[in-house]
Amino acid sequence: MAFTIAVDGPAASGKGTISKALARQLGYAHLDTGLLYRAVGRQVLDGADPLAAAQALTAEALDDPSLRTPEVAQAASKVAVLGDVRAALVDFQRAFARRDGGAVLDGRDIGTVICPEAEAKLYVIASAEVRAERRFKELTGKGIETTLETVLADVRARDERDMGRAEAPLKPAEDAVHIDTTAMDIEAAIAAALGAVRARQEART
Numbered sequence: 001m002a003f004t005i006a007v008d009g010p011a012a013s014g015k016g017t018i019s020k021a022l023a024r025q026l027g028y029a030h031l032d033t034g035l036l037y038r039a040v041g042r043q044v045l046d047g048a049d050p051l052a053a054a055q056a057l058t059a060e061a062l063d064d065p066s067l068r069t070p071e072v073a074q075a076a077s078k079v080a081v082l083g084d085v086r087a088a089l090v091d092f093q094r095a096f097a098r099r100d101g102g103a104v105l106d107g108r109d110i111g112t113v114i115c116p117e118a119e120a121k122l123y124v125i126a127s128a129e130v131r132a133e134r135r136f137k138e139l140t141g142k143g144i145e146t147t148l149e150t151v152l153a154d155v156r157a158r159d160e161r162d163m164g165r166a167e168a169p170l171k172p173a174e175d176a177v178h179i180d181t182t183a184m185d186i187e188a189a190i191a192a193a194l195g196a197v198r199a200r201q202e203a204r205t
């Protein structure tokens with residue numbers, strides 16, 4: 001039986017960390033939908049046409065570790081404003097969401113556009129400053145040279161683009177459970193998410 005968990009939220013809010021943990025604990029499959037936009041953005045940086053790149057995307061392209069850089073994140077949020085690119089990526093996400101055995105998808109429009117019928121929806125937020133600190137620590141830990149100011153500016157630019165675009169803007173679904181991780185450690189954030197999902201599962205039995 002399909003059970004879909006939609007996890008949305010702004011950059012570096014912790015939704016990927018939460019989604020991976022939910023998938024592991026529940027035995028569900030996980031899709032980081034940001035990787036789809038990053039893979040298209042990566043190809044556009046290399047000179048490709050955005051729509052052609054989206055239409056030709058394969059699951060294997062999502063494993064590329066170079067998708068995790070700040071430059072690719074910015075390129076992803078720029079191609080993500082294009083309605084035809086978004087439309088080309090819908091079927092892949094919906095097929096993943098309805099697979100047997102359960103699925104967790106994280107992104108920006110999962111609960112609102114991709115899976116409005118998802119059985120559980122979470123909206124994960126944290127202050128821009130805390131998100132930037134976490135991402136700064138992550139990037140410098142990987143040996144990527146940057147400054148906290150640069151990362152904060154990147155987070156704010158992506159927030160503005162993701163929330164302000166006409167197509168599928170980032171916003172909470174009306175029935176999403178909000179989780180503010182600003183003052184939560186990872187374990188507390190995962191526990192809050194798991195509690196919310198369990199409540200939805202119990203409500204269905």
Ligand SMILES: Nc1ncnc2c1ncn2[C@@H]1O[C@H](COP(=O)(O)OP(=O)(O)OP(=O)(O)O)[C@@H](O)[C@H]1O
Pocket residue numbers: 009010011012013014015016017018034134135138181184185186187189
């Ligand atoms: N509650 C938390 N406390 C401290 N650090 C956290 C917390 N949640 C996540 N992190 C760390 O913050 C960073 C960003 O988290 P994560 O990748 O899960 O965010 P995201 O919302 O999926 O980001 P993006 O949209 O950019 O992919 C990671 O390094 C992660 O380990």
Ligand SMILES: Nc1ccn([C@@H]2O[C@H](COP(=O)(O)O)[C@@H](O)[C@H]2O)c(=O)n1
Pocket residue numbers: 011012033034035037038073076077078080106107108109110158162
């Ligand atoms: N469902 C989604 C997922 C992502 N995006 C865009 O891609 C950018 C990168 O996503 P990350 O989750 O890896 O940070 C993001 O800034 C969005 O512009 C999207 O539009 N919809």
